[in-house]
Amino acid sequence: MRSARSRLSRLIAPLAVATVAGSLLVAGVQSAHAADTLLSQGRPALASSLENGESPAAAAVDGRTDTRWGSQWADPQWLRVDLGSTATITRVVLEWEAAYAKAYQIQTSPDGNAWTTVYGTTTAAGGSQTLTVNGSGRYVRMYGTQRGTGYGYSLLEFKVYGTSGSTPPAGGGYVLADPPVTGVTPSTATPPATNPPTTHHEFQANCSVSRSNLPDDPIVFPGMPGASHSHTFMGNTTTNAATTLASLNAGGTSCITPGDKTAYWMPTLLNGDTAVQPVGRQVIYYKSGVLDYRSVRPSPPGLRYVVGSPSATLDEFRNSPGAVEGWECGDSVRNWDFPGTCPAGTQLNIRYQAPSCWDGIHLDTPDHKSHMAYPTVGVCPASHPVAVPMVEFKMAFPVSGNLANVRLSSGRAYSFHYDFYNAWDVRTLNALVTHCINGGLQCDPRGFDQYKPERGAALNANYVLP
DSSP: OOSOOOOOOBOOSOOOOOOOOSOOOOOOBOOOOSSOEEOOTTSOEEESOBSSTTSOGGGGGSSOSSOOEEOOSSSOEEEEEEEEEEEEEEEEEEEEOSSOEEEEEEEEESSSSSOEEEEEESOOOOSEEEEEEEEEEEEEEEEEEEESSSSOOEEEEEEEEEEEOSOOOTTTSOEEOSSOOOSOOOOOOOOOOOSSOOOOOEEEEEEOEEEEEEOOOTTTSTTOTTOSOOEEEEEBSOOSTTOOHHHHHHSOBOBSSTTBOOEEEEEOEEETTEEEOOOSOEEEEEEOOSSOGGGOOOOOTTOEEEEEOTTOOHHHHHTOTTEEEEEEETTEEEESSOOSEEOTTOOEEEEEEOOOEEOSSEEEOTTSSTTEEOOBTTBOOTTSOEEOOEEEEEEEEOOOEEOTTEEETTBSGGGOEEEEEOOBOHHHHHHHIIIIITTTOBOOTTSOOTTOGGGOOSSOTTSSOO
8 A cells, every 4th residue: 555645635526426227247357358449548537536636537547557546535436537439348457556446337328427337346356457348338437336445446547448430529639730731841950140149039928817726627628627626727718628719719818918818727736725826927938949940830729738747757747858947936946846945925936848849730639748749959850840839837826935735736746737728819929929939039928029129029019919
């Protein structure tokens, strides 16, 4: 049993107490099937409860045995996965940590409401279990009715195998760019020297909190309100589980630039059980992530991705190509977990860079990452040849003193991540990218470089195109 088990629980969905209809269809533990396909990995997962922020539902479908979903210490509990479309289910693999289910059912559903039991047992002994089943549905869940220990339910992996006859819907699968950007070769050119030297190629978006403490994530859990850990949203004022590019374009914004209706969000910072929100407008940089800043193009409307991971380990966070300075306060810098204390009156800051090379084909992919890549030595890889602005979050949280009770809604400090859903006005973004990034300037939100005032600004005093 893991030594650091916390009794702190955050309920992310009402605890399901349901009557299981029909008799249990007992199936034996069988050998692996050769013809079926792993359907569940990386798909949206939802659970009845969480043991703590370090044991999210998504950890049971991430293909890793060093992460887990852990529930509250009570019966019943469930974990479900959304396969994205109706599938024929032939096999389920459960890889339990020491805390396992003695009695449970495997259930399928077409809609996440009506459930059919395709396997059941009251004498399970934990470990790794491979179950042969026969059923169909879009949703599959493990419904535990009796724990095998005094702890909760703890699944390292929940794998569902079978065949799917249709493509998952937009938002949870592949979203194609229209039109795609093809025929691009990553630039290896070095921009010519300038006098004075060009050292910056960026502009700022200044955006305040627009919605807070909302357990929605329209990229990872589209159309599933309440399925996520709590998030703090900036930018667009309408972001929720049902968000689309059309709804963002129709919404308002908390950014100083009216043309920036992009949705930005991150896990909520908590001090104990009290949410700590950034005060005022925060800085979101748009920079060149490649050496040849002249090759950067505006991000396409609807481009979305996730930076970092709620299930990252400390080493993964520290060694991420997007981790710039980690957490800092006062003179304490490059902390990969929260520092123990911060000087009174200071703020806790985080900087984290996004990938800036796009494949030119997809606005989203099932893992919300694969269509994006980080440059290598300042050059985009051939697989992701389109250089787009590199987004960098610089967030400041007004918390200081003893940080012993500070955490993220997603877990420890190294679970920090953020989401980006582009909804810039096309002409406004193009003007800022052209003037500031391609032009080698260090711009404020107007597109004005105070060190080179003779170059003018991209936007007027009202932050709109002149």
